[in-house]
Amino acid sequence: MKILKVLQISIRALTRNKMRSFLTILGIIIGVAAVIAMVSVGEGAKKGVEERFAAMGTNLLFVQPGSRQFRGVQTGAGGYVTLKPEDAIAIEQYCDAVAAVSPSISTRAQVVYANKNWNTQIQGTGEKFPEVRKWNVEEGSYFDESHVAAAAKVCVLGSLVKQNLFEDDDPIGKTIRINKIPFKVIGILESKGEQGGFFNRDDMIAAPYTTVMRRLRGVDYISSIDVEAISADMTAEAQRQITELMRERHRIAPGADDDFQVRNMTDVAESAAQSSQIMTILLGSIAGISLIVGGIGIMNIMLVSVTERIREIGIRLAVGAREKDILLQFLIEAIVLSVGGGLIGIIIGIGVSRLMKYVPTFEGITTVVTPGSILLAFLFSASVGIFFGYYPARKASRLDPIEALRYE
Amino acid sequence: MDEKIIVLENIVRIYQIGEVEVHALRGISYSIERSEFLAIMGPSGSGKTTLMSILGLLDRPTSGQYFLEGEDISSLSKDKMAAIRNKKIGFVFQNFNLLPRTTALENVELPLMYSNINGKESKEKAMEALANVGLKGWEYHRTNQLSGGQMQRVAIARALVNEPSIILADEPTGNLDSKNGAEIMDIFTRLNREQKITLVMVTHDPVIASYARRRLYLKDGQIVREELNGKVDSQASVQGG
Numbered sequence: 001m002k003i004l005k006v007l008q009i010s011i012r013a014l015t016r017n018k019m020r021s022f023l024t025i026l027g028i029i030i031g032v033a034a035v036i037a038m039v040s041v042g043e044g045a046k047k048g049v050e051e052r053f054a055a056m057g058t059n060l061l062f063v064q065p066g067s068r069q070f071r072g073v074q075t076g077a078g079g080y081v082t083l084k085p086e087d088a089i090a091i092e093q094y095c096d097a098v099a100a101v102s103p104s105i106s107t108r109a110q111v112v113y114a115n116k117n118w119n120t121q122i123q124g125t126g127e128k129f130p131e132v133r134k135w136n137v138e139e140g141s142y143f144d145e146s147h148v149a150a151a152a153k154v155c156v157l158g159s160l161v162k163q164n165l166f167e168d169d170d171p172i173g174k175t176i177r178i179n180k181i182p183f184k185v186i187g188i189l190e191s192k193g194e195q196g197g198f199f200n201r202d203d204m205i206a207a208p209y210t211t212v213m214r215r216l217r218g219v220d221y222i223s224s225i226d227v228e229a230i231s232a233d234m235t236a237e238a239q240r241q242i243t244e245l246m247r248e249r250h251r252i253a254p255g256a257d258d259d260f261q262v263r264n265m266t267d268v269a270e271s272a273a274q275s276s277q278i279m280t281i282l283l284g285s286i287a288g289i290s291l292i293v294g295g296i297g298i299m300n301i302m303l304v305s306v307t308e309r310i311r312e313i314g315i316r317l318a319v320g321a322r323e324k325d326i327l328l329q330f331l332i333e334a335i336v337l338s339v340g341g342g343l344i345g346i347i348i349g350i351g352v353s354r355l356m357k358y359v360p361t362f363e364g365i366t367t368v369v370t371p372g373s374i375l376l377a378f379l380f381s382a383s384v385g386i387f388f389g390y391y392p393a394r395k396a397s398r399l400d401p402i403e404a405l406r407y408e
Numbered sequence: 409m410d411e412k413i414i415v416l417e418n419i420v421r422i423y424q425i426g427e428v429e430v431h432a433l434r435g436i437s438y439s440i441e442r443s444e445f446l447a448i449m450g451p452s453g454s455g456k457t458t459l460m461s462i463l464g465l466l467d468r469p470t471s472g473q474y475f476l477e478g479e480d481i482s483s484l485s486k487d488k489m490a491a492i493r494n495k496k497i498g499f500v501f502q503n504f505n506l507l508p509r510t511t512a513l514e515n516v517e518l519p520l521m522y523s524n525i526n527g528k529e530s531k532e533k534a535m536e537a538l539a540n541v542g543l544k545g546w547e548y549h550r551t552n553q554l555s556g557g558q559m560q561r562v563a564i565a566r567a568l569v570n571e572p573s574i575i576l577a578d579e580p581t582g583n584l585d586s587k588n589g590a591e592i593m594d595i596f597t598r599l600n601r602e603q604k605i606t607l608v609m610v611t612h613d614p615v616i617a618s619y620a621r622r623r624l625y626l627k628d629g630q631i632v633r634e635e636l637n638g639k640v641d642s643q644a645s646v647q648g649g
Contacts, residue, residue, distance in 0.1 A: 002526055315507060318499050319493065320494020327524060
């Protein structure tokens with residue numbers, strides 16, 4: 001029996017019940033469209049992250065606390081507070097491949113100005129932050145060494161925070177309250193724009209790291225150190241020098257593990273991309289569940305269809321259809337349903353991901369439909385058809401021809 | 409006319425319905441010659457439909473042997489049985505058993521699909537079979553647009569299309585009025601006389617049975633008597649069971 005012939009028979013059987021077939025594949029259509037749209041959001045975020053890190057420059061290094069074993073208990077990376085402001089000062093002083101450093105510690109806080117308030121990230125940095133991060137001040141000035149030394153209550157606003165608190169007013173010289181502590185606004189950072197779909201880099205306030213440590217967090221450590229190597233070629237050398245210095249400063253015995261890690265932009269970009277990959281997988285799997293639900297719908301309708309067509313199956317068996325012919329016929333019907341739904345779902349999914357940025361809630365979101373996600377959704381929907389179509393098809397093929405012929 | 413197309417040796421069929429054993433056939437031994445026209449008669453529950461199912465390879469005997477054209481088919485696999493049903497046996501049922509919402513031609517082509525005959529050859533054969541039962545011009549009518557007599561003729565064409573060794577008819581006129589019934593019987597008689605097709609027919613109607621050359625009477629799963637051209641011949645081929 002030719003597959004093409006069976007395919008033709010299946011399509012005719014399905015078009016006889018157009019409404020039912022459509023409702024059956026609706027589950028698959030929604031599932032596949034959801035997988036494609038969700039994965040496109042995840043992929044868009046990943047692409048945004050990659051672009052963002054690429055824009056930061058390649059001679060940037062980060063020193064972060066590492067994992068450390070304490071009486072046999074291993075903490076996770078970054079789970080140990082080992083970095084002190086003195087480490088940052090020493091790196092700048094002793095590593096000749098390093099051009100500038102900026103210690104970093106952040107917190108979230110409620111910010112109030114007049115009758116407006118906003119919750120945002122307070123980024124504690126060194127005075128060389130604009131140089132290290134290639135992020136310039138648009139208006140006013142960044143804080144200087146003396147502000148840092150004095151843990152002065154000054155701050156520089158990200159453009160989004162400025163917009164939210166001051167709208168069109170000039171904020172320079174005004175006083176805002178961060179966690180009820182008054183801070184003087186001395187500058188505004190240039191807008192970096194929204195990147196990566198879920199992050200807005202302009203939604204932050206920069207303040208001296210000493211101020212954030214002591215006045216906002218009440219701690220004596222920093223969470224990381226941003227380091228600028230003197231050139232892109234020297235990042236490896238800078239990395240080596242920092243490692244050597246830090247091991248010495250933290251008195252790490254030869255052969256013991258580092259209690260910090262020095263990462264360059266490539267590493268960081270990779271791990272950030274990895275975390276957005278996880279998000280992609282998560283979004284995709286949630287959408288995938290709806291595909292499975294769609295598959296159950298197919299199984300349900302195929303079981304009904306088998307019952308309705310017991311006589312037909314009996315006739316086919318009587319004129320010489322083998323069990324596997326009947327199995328194939330019903331299996332192909334299920335596959336036609338799921339693959340048909342899959343194809344429609346792919347088209348709708350691509351459409352939804354293209355149109356998503358026009359929905360106000362998702363304004364500025366980046367979506368990327370990859371051939372991989374299309375292929376995945378298609379193969380998944382086909383396998384859903386095979387998986388959920390097999391049981392009804394086998395049930396049909398195992399019918400006893402005599403009973404099937406007598407069935408009313 | 410002395411070649412034996414079907415040989416049955418002590419065929420027993422027992423159904424297990426829950427705890428109860430139903431002895432549908434209690435040892436049938438019989439042989440049918442090529443080009444025979446045989447009617448199997450008997451009251452309901454006599455086992456004639458069970459015998460027909462076994463002859464048609466839709467069912468297997470509980471014990472005993474069944475030779476179809478010399479081949480022992482009591483122990484064949486399900487796939488082999490399906491292939492033999494396809495190639496050697498044509499069925500005609502009381503309720504026609506045509507596929508709904510399909511054309512006469514498609515119904516007749518159905519057995520060909522399962523013997524891998526496709527396209528032009530399949531269509532030609534099916535057209536020829538329909539012409540053979542007098543349905544030329546009705547090929548593209550859907551089965552629900554046909555009368556009962558026409559539907560049964562489509563079923564006969566479907567039974568004929570693969571040039572089977574034997575056609576099995578189960579109460580072929582049971583759902584037809586006497587005029588249509590007579591027409592169907594005329595077709596059977598003609599196929600048997602002119603095309604030498606072997607026919608086995610189950611019926612309880614003596615008028616219909618009288619078209620057959622030989623009549624076999626069953627009761628309680630056993631052969632009780634055999635008639636040839638109206639004469640009682642209770643010894644011929646009948647063995648104990």
